[in-house]
Amino acid sequence: MKTGIINLEQEVEKMGVVFEAFAKTPVESRVFAFLLLSEPPHRSFNDIRDFLKASKSSVSLALNKLMNEGIVTYITFSGDRKRYFQINLDKWLLSLEEATKDLTALNMVVREALELRVDSKHLVFNEGLEKIIAFQEFLELRISEAIEEWKKAH
Amino acid sequence: MKTGIINLEQEVEKMGVVFEAFAKTPVESRVFAFLLLSEPPHRSFNDIRDFLKASKSSVSLALNKLMNEGIVTYITFSGDRKRYFQINLDKWLLSLEEATKDLTALNMVVREALELRVDSKHLVFNEGLEKIIAFQEFLELRISEAIEEWKKAH
DNA sequence: AGTTTAGTTCGTTTTTAGTAAAACTAATAA
DNA sequence: TTATTAGTTTTACTAAAAACGAACTAAACT
Numbered sequence: 001m002k003t004g005i006i007n008l009e010q011e012v013e014k015m016g017v018v019f020e021a022f023a024k025t026p027v028e029s030r031v032f033a034f035l036l037l038s039e040p041p042h043r044s045f046n047d048i049r050d051f052l053k054a055s056k057s058s059v060s061l062a063l064n065k066l067m068n069e070g071i072v073t074y075i076t077f078s079g080d081r082k083r084y085f086q087i088n089l090d091k092w093l094l095s096l097e098e099a100t101k102d103l104t105a106l107n108m109v110v111r112e113a114l115e116l117r118v119d120s121k122h123l124v125f126n127e128g129l130e131k132i133i134a135f136q137e138f139l140e141l142r143i144s145e146a147i148e149e150w151k152k153a154h
Numbered sequence: 155m156k157t158g159i160i161n162l163e164q165e166v167e168k169m170g171v172v173f174e175a176f177a178k179t180p181v182e183s184r185v186f187a188f189l190l191l192s193e194p195p196h197r198s199f200n201d202i203r204d205f206l207k208a209s210k211s212s213v214s215l216a217l218n219k220l221m222n223e224g225i226v227t228y229i230t231f232s233g234d235r236k237r238y239f240q241i242n243l244d245k246w247l248l249s250l251e252e253a254t255k256d257l258t259a260l261n262m263v264v265r266e267a268l269e270l271r272v273d274s275k276h277l278v279f280n281e282g283l284e285k286i287i288a289f290q291e292f293l294e295l296r297i298s299e300a301i302e303e304w305k306k307a308h
Numbered sequence: 309a310g311t312t313t314a315g316t317t318c319g320t321t322t323t324t325a326g327t328a329a330a331a332c333t334a335a336t337a338a
Numbered sequence: 339t340t341a342t343t344a345g346t347t348t349t350a351c352t353a354a355a356a357a358c359g360a361a362c363t364a365a366a367c368t
Contacts (some may be wrong), residue, residue: 006270018263027325036267041279045345055328058303060346081336082344089282093289100293103254109172113190116160125195127242131308135247139254139297146296150289179356199315209358214316235366236314 011037012051027054035072042084069093071095096147097147137153141143155242165191166205181208182216189226189241196229222299225249251301 012033019029030052035041043051049059063085066072070091074083114129166187173183184206189195194206203213217239220226224245228237268283 011266013268015263018259019242021259033263036264036283037270039271039274039275039276041276046343056167056345057329057347058327061327064201064346083276086279089279090288093282093286096286096289100257105172105175109169109187110190112165116191117193120193120195122193122195125240125243128247129190132243132247132250135304137299142300143293143297146293146300150292150298153335154285181357201314211317211359212357215357218316273310 007127008034008037008051025062027052027058028065030054031062032066032072032087035085042086044082044084046082048085069095101140101144101147103136103140103143107133107140110136162188162191162205177215181206181212182219184208185213185216186220186226186241189239196240198236198238200236202239223249255294255298255301257290257294257297259292261287264290 010050012030015033015036016026016029016142019032020026024032031048034048034051035043038047038051045059045063046054048063052059054062063072067074071088072085073088073091076083108128110121110133114126114133117126117129166184168189169190170180170183173186174180178186185202187208188202188205189197192201197205199210199213201219202217203210206213208216217226221228225242226239226244228239230237264283264287268287269282271280271283274280
């Protein structure tokens, strides 16, 4: 049901859960969700704190982690010493690109396993590993091609 | 440095860390790494227990979780009542395919955020969100095309 | 029937991650 | 120069996850 009149708390809560799946803590997730939804999209430390009803330290830690990842920055306005935190959409997009590309860690492990198994008599197993490597390599290639294509078009 | 003579404990430990990033517990990760490297690639409950020096319950829980995910199964040999656990490479490949496809959850969130922001004055921000959605959609499409292509060829 | 083997289940302990509280710092304002 | 604001840092607490130990079960051997 769509109303136009929404409950921001509830919405932030709901979106937060999705971000938690991306290795973010509940507070980090809600900070990010809040910044995604709030009007204006930049908010002071205290806006965030008040909205989330979280401690200063939690908010500080969350913001710093998000800023470290690059997906949040802040802007300032002259004559106002507060920082206004906001999602850095360009960086977020970049980090999504990177994340998509990165099947590498897993693939390196499988490749290494195969190397260490050179003398194995269990050929079927080794062939299975080869197939997994091949799949991942194929996909990595196609994905980076797709990303290149997209970058050119934008 | 490559020696041919490797330290299996160390190697399992190292690979384990990579699997931990995929939402697996340390014991699960090491069980999986061990099965990936061991010769033969099927091992009894006690082989695993001895190698990992973990408790029966930990090993039991880890194996059951891995079996639930489908990426581990067991085989039996007649006249031997032990089960021999091994990585199910076909299922693992399938689950990798599925995992790769799934950018959906995140994209739905961003799409929803944009919907809720229809009346925002911050057009630049909203355009940024649109761009992120477009990118993810584009990528999702290319990835599932690639997976189809690969499936046909295998 | 009794014992051993191969695991499972259940209750407890240990570890770690997340959050909070409170003291601290640096900058501005009064 | 003192007070206030805007955050940071350090330490402590809490809850949840992970691992353990021991008692238990089911099957198979004796």
